[in-house]
Amino acid sequence: MDNFIWKALTIPVTLDKKIDYKGAFNLEPNALVFFDLDGTLLNQHSQVNPEVASAIHQLRENGSMPIIATGRTNIEVDEIMEMTGINSIVSMNGQHVTFDGEEVYASVLETAVLDRLKEATNERNEGLSFYSNRLIRCTRHNELLEKAYNMIHSPIPQIDESIYHREDIHMALVLAEAGDEYYHREFPELFFIRNSPFSMDTIVKGGSKAKGIEALIERLNFQNIPTFAFGDGRNDLEMFGAVKHPIAMGNAISDLKNVAEFVTTSNVEGGIITGLKKYDLI
Structure with missing residues (x-):
């Protein structure tokens, strides 16, 4: 496959050739089903329940394609992908898309912008993490950073303040309990x-899970295939607008439930299985 990379805030690369995907289905999939992870596909321990993993395998056997759509980076979901058999991912809130192990879309934060963002977080005595498709690094270790990563049962990243000068960074994470308005005001490009x-x-302005999903569908020429999405959080709002059938978990925020076609049970009450059965996907 030819690599297709969109460097955010620069000129986008146009794609002349679409992928003719047959894959394990031997034909086009019956449906594309996108799954958020935390609070959706994962339980309260950030793990996939065995019965949910079994449902995902059944989904594939029935001819549909499961795809992860998450705020996490690729290296954080290796075990999840192995357990579920999912091999495609829209990661870092749509900033990096991998299909069957091949990069098909990427949005990269500019080094100069990250210089300013790091300076701002340092001045405010706040932390910053950098996410590439293969590693996570941070500017400092403190209690707030530990709380953020412990909340999703993720390892504490190593400190490397200059990693973004050597790696393409697709997403950053501002470690702060307040100051949202400050960052929105001072960084309109983010x-x-x-x-x-x-x-x-923290991603490029205009970026979202929806952007990554749309790039994937366009690249694979899957515009006429039914699309579904399961989610629970604020970063799933745009994703719900990019699919035909948005499904909110029972534990989802109210804003998401209000735009969902169907509200299933919670992530710890078999919500994924209930939703898939509702639409006869399993």
């Missing part, structure tokens, strides 16, 4: 998503 009481996902 989009900040409050993902927990301790941190904000």
Whole structure:
């Protein structure tokens, strides 16, 4: 496959050739089903329940394609992908898309912008993490950072303040309990998503899970295939607008439930299985 990379805030690369995907289905999939992870596909321990993993395998056997759509980076979900058999991912809130192990879309934060963002967080005595598709690094260790990563049962990243000069960074994480308005005002070229009481996902303005999903569908020429999405949080709002059938978990925020076609049970009450059965996907 030819690599297709969109460097955000620069000129986008156009794609002349679409992928003719047959894959394990031997034909086009019956449906594309996108799954958020935390609070959706994962349980309260950030793990996939065995019965949910079994449902995902059944989904594939029935001819549909499961795809992860998460705020996490690729290296954080290896075990999840192995357990579920999912091999495609829209990661870092749509900033990096991998299909069957091949990169098909990427949005990269500019080094100069990250210089300013790091300076701002340092001045405010706040932390900053950098996310590439293969590693996570941070500017400092403190209690707030530990709370943010412990909340999603993720390892504490190593400190490396200059990693973004050597790696393409697709997403940053501002470690702060407040100050949302400050960052929105001072960095209009960025989009900040409050993902927990301790941190904000930080991506290029105009970026979202929806952007990554749309790039994937366009690249694979799957415009006429039914699309579904399961989610629970604020970073799933745009994703719900990019699919035909948005499904909110029972534990989802009210704003998401209000735009959902169907509200299933919670992530710890078999919500994924209930939703898939509702639409006869399993």
